[in-house]
Amino acid sequence: MRFEAIANTxxxxxxxxxxxxxxxxxxxFNGATTTFQALWMGVPVVSLAGETFISRAAESILHQxxxxxxxxxxxxxxVACARELAGDVTRLRTLRSSLRDRIASSPMCKPAAYARxxxxxxxxxxxxxxxxxxxxx
Numbered sequence: 698m699r700f701e702a703i704a705n706t707x708x709x710x711x712x713x714x715x716x717x718x719x720x721x722x723x724x725x726f727n728g729a730t731t732t733f734q735a736l737w738m739g740v741p742v743v744s745l746a747g748e749t750f751i752s753r754a755a756e757s758i759l760h761q762x763x764x765x766x767x768x769x770x771x772x773x774x775x776v777a778c779a780r781e782l783a784g785d786v787t788r789l790r791t792l793r794s795s796l797r798d799r800i801a802s803s804p805m806c807k808p809a810a811y812a813r814x815x816x817x818x819x820x821x822x823x824x825x826x827x828x829x830x831x832x833x834x
């Protein structure tokens with residue numbers, strides 16, 4: 698494990714990911730931008746999900762990237778997940794070479810389609826609420 702000082706520039710910051718095998722998400726304040734950056738640079742992120750919005754930000758990103766198995770619900774599972782991933786060199790190599798394409802093709806990078814899916818969810822929720830309200834005496 699190595700700790701680095703704050704980078705002076707974005708290219709310097711992103712360049713550090715070349716020497717990172719796994720990013721360990723913070724808790725209870727999950728990464729959002731840093732999680733996305735790590736994945737974009739080919740670095741998988743292990744995250745411990747909490748009960749609040751800010752402690753579930755990375756979970757949302759990881760699920761959109763089809764990496765839900767890297768989201769855990771306890772500190773013990775967090776350590777176990779990181780250890781297991783660190784021992785799977787083949788998976789790390791595959792993720793390093795495929796994560797950027799996976800992110801680019803995910804809903805996170807397709808804002809129009811993402812907006813349509815949110816609109817559809819709102820319409821469904823509204824329809825259910827209306828149906829429930831009309832059924833009440």
